[in-house]
Amino acid sequence: MIIQPRMRGFICLTAHPEGAEKNVKEQIEYVKSKGTVEGGPKKALIIGASTGFGLASRITAAYGSGASTIGVFFEKEPSEGKTASPGWYNSAAFEKFATADGLYAKSINGDAFSDEIKQQTIDLIKKDLGQVDVIIYSLASPVRTNPRTGVTHRSVLKPIGQTYTNKTVDFHTGNVSEVSIAPANEEDIANTIAVMGGEDWKWWIEDLKKAGVLADNVLTIAYSYIGPGLTEAVYRKGTIGRAKDDLEATAFQISDTLKDIGGKAYVSVNKALVTQASSAIPVIPLYISLLFKTMKDAGTHEGTIEQIDRLFRERLYTNGEVPTDEKGRIRIDDWEMDDKIQDKIEELWKSASTETLPELGDLKGYSHEFHKLFGFEMPGVNYDDDANEMVWVDSLK
Numbered sequence: 506m507i508i509q510p511r512m513r514g515f516i517c518l519t520a521h522p523e524g525a526e527k528n529v530k531e532q533i534e535y536v537k538s539k540g541t542v543e544g545g546p547k548k549a550l551i552i553g554a555s556t557g558f559g560l561a562s563r564i565t566a567a568y569g570s571g572a573s574t575i576g577v578f579f580e581k582e583p584s585e586g587k588t589a590s591p592g593w594y595n596s597a598a599f600e601k602f603a604t605a606d607g608l609y610a611k612s613i614n615g616d617a618f619s620d621e622i623k624q625q626t627i628d629l630i631k632k633d634l635g636q637v638d639v640i641i642y643s644l645a646s647p648v649r650t651n652p653r654t655g656v657t658h659r660s661v662l663k664p665i666g667q668t669y670t671n672k673t674v675d676f677h678t679g680n681v682s683e684v685s686i687a688p689a690n691e692e693d694i695a696n697t698i699a700v701m702g703g704e705d706w707k708w709w710i711e712d713l714k715k716a717g718v719l720a721d722n723v724l725t726i727a728y729s730y731i732g733p734g735l736t737e738a739v740y741r742k743g744t745i746g747r748a749k750d751d752l753e754a755t756a757f758q759i760s761d762t763l764k765d766i767g768g769k770a771y772v773s774v775n776k777a778l779v780t781q782a783s784s785a786i787p788v789i790p791l792y793i794s795l796l797f798k799t800m801k802d803a804g805t806h807e808g809t810i811e812q813i814d815r816l817f818r819e820r821l822y823t824n825g826e827v828p829t830d831e832k833g834r835i836r837i838d839d840w841e842m843d844d845k846i847q848d849k850i851e852e853l854w855k856s857a858s859t860e861t862l863p864e865l866g867d868l869k870g871y872s873h874e875f876h877k878l879f880g881f882e883m884p885g886v887n888y889d890d891d892a893n894e895m896v897w898v899d900s901l902k
């Protein structure tokens with residue numbers, strides 16, 4: 506099958522297996538080039554392991570310190586005439602490489618919010634690994650069915666209190682326009698917290714602990730975002746920000762739960778990056794295009810793998826205290842939040858328009874990163890050729 510990108514709004518309906526494989530390979534090579542993560546994880550569970558920060562976490566655990574990894578994700582298998590979702594190809598590629606390199610890697614494809622998938626994961630850990638020493642929680646989802654109530658919650662990306670108006674960009678066309686987003690109501694806020702807050706993370710850790718599959722001194726990390734004043738109405742002070750407040754508060758509750766086995770829960774605040782989730786938030790793509798340009802000019806730009814590699818080497822596994830901010834959060838958004846970077850973006854923001862953005866911002870870089878998420882625009886892949894559909898690793902069937 507010849508596979509080309511087919512865009513619909515903020516999503517791409519197709520994904521390329523060989524491009525995905527190249528993308529995974531690039532990330533593996535990056536981690537290998539940095540050498541061993543001394544004292545790094547040996548048995549890792551990654552929830553949300555197939556794309557974005559979760560995939561980078563899986564790769565860093567495996568190739569930084571030789572960790573056995575179990576990855577949980579929710580991805581679409583390929584079917585007649587239809588490609589798989591990108592995370593499916595990424596995971597197939599990861600398993601292929603890891604297994605060839607003598608690293609244990611198995612995956613569970615299903616709804617991580619459900620009790621069934623938690624139980625399957627526990628059974629697999631018991632059977633193959635005994636215990637895990639790190640759990641990365643990296644889910645990004647618009648919807649969650651709470652298994653204890655049966656209620657399906659849908660998250661929204663809205664400001665709170667008043668309508669918010671600012672510039673945004675359609676990164677496919679480069680068109681800069683003004684967008685107005687009506688404020689959320691209380692139900693929207695509660696639903697967004699139910700989907701992206703900390704409850705499911707806590708339930709995972711409670712279930713894993715009850716099952717006896719957590720090693721002494723276990724670590725668990727979930728990912729958060731803060732961002733600048735420019736985006737705070739729609740991000741940190743909006744509905745998603747309330748969910749992140751909840752996630753961050755949950756870290757302390759989980760740490761209490763883990764005290765008796767010496768375990769600890771952290772939230773790591775990461776940099777804004779092009780992922781499927783962040784592309785759907787109005788205003789953010791314009792911010793990201795200015796951020797990328799400014800950070801590339803300053804020589805401090807990072808992608809997901811550079812971020813997570815730095816998280817492991819310079820924050821989590823240093824043989825010393827884990828450095829945190831005054832709210833107990835790990836900060837690897839430090840280079841993004843640097844005053845010089847943010848002052849520059851604020852200045853550029855004022856003059857950003859359809860005409861000026863190609864010059865002021867990194868629209869090309871944004872679009873390229875977006876295509877890369879789906880395995881497109883990867884060097885060395887001929888997209889006019891038939892794509893070799895990868896054979897899905899048996900264990901994933």
Ligand code: NAD
Nearest residue numbers: 553555556557558578579616617645646728730777778780
């Ligand atoms: P992503 O969309 O790339 O990855 C989401 C992962 O969750 C995928 O592996 C997907 O399969 C999995 N998933 C979604 N629903 C699932 C379900 N029901 N069951 C099992 N798996 C499911 O997202 P990302 O951007 O890497 O985000 C991961 C975390 O990082 C989120 O908490 C996000 O808020 C945070 N974060 C993102 C950014 C950013 O700019 N993208 C910045 C800072 C923090």
Ligand code: NA
Nearest residue numbers: 557558559643
């Ligand atoms: Na992820």
